[in-house]
Amino acid sequence: xxxxxxxxxxxxxxxxxxxxxxxxxxxxxxxxxxxxxxxxxxxxxxxxxxxxxxxxxxxxxxxxxxxxxxxxxxxxxxxxxxxxxxxxxxxxxxxxxxxxxxxxxxxxxxxxxxxxxxxxxxxxxxxxxxxxxxxxxxxxxxxxxxxxxxxxxxxxxxxxxxxxxxxxxxxxxxxxxxxxxxxxxxxxxxxxxxxxxxxxxxxxxxxxxxxxxxxxxxxxxxxxxxxxxxxxxxxxxxxxxxxxxxxxxxxxxxxxxxxxxxxxxxxxxxxxxxxxxxxxxxxxxxxxxxxxxxxx
Numbered sequence: 001x002x003x004x005x006x007x008x009x010x011x012x013x014x015x016x017x018x019x020x021x022x023x024x025x026x027x028x029x030x031x032x033x034x035x036x037x038x039x040x041x042x043x044x045x046x047x048x049x050x051x052x053x054x055x056x057x058x059x060x061x062x063x064x065x066x067x068x069x070x071x072x073x074x075x076x077x078x079x080x081x082x083x084x085x086x087x088x089x090x091x092x093x094x095x096x097x098x099x100x101x102x103x104x105x106x107x108x109x110x111x112x113x114x115x116x117x118x119x120x121x122x123x124x125x126x127x128x129x130x131x132x133x134x135x136x137x138x139x140x141x142x143x144x145x146x147x148x149x150x151x152x153x154x155x156x157x158x159x160x161x162x163x164x165x166x167x168x169x170x171x172x173x174x175x176x177x178x179x180x181x182x183x184x185x186x187x188x189x190x191x192x193x194x195x196x197x198x199x200x201x202x203x204x205x206x207x208x209x210x211x212x213x214x215x216x217x218x219x220x221x222x223x224x225x226x227x228x229x230x231x232x233x234x235x236x237x238x239x240x241x242x243x244x245x246x247x248x249x250x251x252x253x254x255x256x257x258x259x260x261x262x263x264x265x266x267x268x269x270x271x272x273x274x275x276x277x278x279x280x281x282x283x284x285x286x287x288x289x290x291x292x293x294x295x296x
Contacts, residue, residue, distance in 0.1 A: 005101050006156060010111050010149040017115035020279055024288075025296050026120045026181065027207065027269065028088055089175045090121035091204075092130045094141075095167060095184035096155045106213040109275035109282070110183060113209050116279075117181045118146060129175070135161030135188075136168045166190030169198035180206045186255075187216075192262035200266060207292045208263055208270040210256075217252065221245050 056078055067078045094114050101107040114130075121128035130141040132151065137158045145151045166188045174180060180199045186192075186208075199206035221240040238244075256272065263270035269292035274282045287293040 005096060005107075006152045008101060008107055008111070008152070010115075010152060013108055013111035014115040014147075014149070016279065017112050018119050020112070020116050021119035021123050023280070023296055024116070024120065024283060025124060025294050026090060026117060026179065027291055027294050028090070028121075028124050028126060028179065029294070088124075088126045089178035090117070090126045090128045091172075091174055091178045091180045092117045092121075092128065093167070093169065093172065093180060093182045093184075094130065094132050095182075096132045096134050096158065097161070097165075097167075097184075097188070099187045100185055100211070103213045103215055103275070105275040106185070106211055106216075109211040109273060109279070110185075112279055113183045113211060113273065115146075117183065117209070126179075129178075131172050132158065133167040133169070133172070134158045135165030136171075137161070138168055138172050164189040166195065169195055170201070174202055174204055177203045177205075180204050181209060182206060183209045183211070185212060185216075186210050186259055192259045193265075196262050196266045196268060199268070206266075206268045208259070208268060209287065209292060210259075210270070210272045211275055212272050213275050218249075219245070221248075 056076070062079075070076070070078050092114065094110075100110050118128050118130065128143070130143075130146055130151070132139045132141060132154060134155070139154055139158060141151045141154065145154065167184065169182070182199060196206070222242075222245070224237065224239050227236045227238055260270055269287075269290045271283070271287035271290050271292040273287060274285065283293050288295060
């Protein structure tokens with residue numbers, strides 16, 4: 001019997017993730033941002049102490065930025081321009097379809113990634129927003145609900161969907177130029193290119209974090225099995241021989257090869273994160289080299 005998300009104790013994963021946010025971080029330091037005042041370089045000009053350039057004074061400009069020394073020399077009004085400092089927005093999209101929590105180790109890794117993403121954004125001074133998605137359904141999560149783990153109860157209000165149903169990323173109200181962190185096992189039928197495009201709309205940047213279990217990637221099936229659909233609970237008896245296993249492994253590989261190719265074309269960091277090893281070891285294998293997660 002599959003264990004519902006509501007019955008999983010999220011507190012241990014949250015505790016580990018808070019400590020991990022001291023050693024790893026989301027990729028927030030390698031782009032310019034738009035947002036509320038903060039500590040990151042913006043794409044405009046502002047009032048920080050980081051000098052950027054000069055330009056001629058125009059009516060309506062702040063006279064406090066006039067370069068009076070230059071005026072004394074030339075008689076022309078010029079402005080000192082300073083780098084704008086802003087607070088970036090991180091939007092975390094958590095796939096809560098049944099396959100994410102069908103295997104204990106994978107469920108724990110998915111929760112670690114959720115809380116790590118939130119605490120990493122918090123440590124960086126970013127504004128963090130969390131959304132749950134299951135097929136065509138999505139739901140925002142308040143910070144208090146996330147930190148008290150009551151967000152798990154919100155999934156009870158989201159109907160079960162077909163296992164092949166892709167997430168409705170295009171319906172989520174993303175902020176302009178935010179960083180979107182999509183946490184999903186990607187085990188649904190959809191064109192990766194369409195979902196990647198949805199994540200990048202409104203000039204956003206995306207990161208794909210894909211938890212997986214070796215029970216999926218290298219199952220080693222041989223003989224008679226009862227397969228349970230992780231979304232609707234339906235059961236299917238099947239005999240697995242070497243030929244069927246080979247077809248499954250080839251299909252599985254092609255599925256993720258396509259996701260990797262689509263992410264590469266869109267210049268989106270993509271990382272599959274193994275649930276059979278420690279978090280540090282798992283993210284150093286793909287997430288750190290791809291730039292999806294950075295060392296602090």
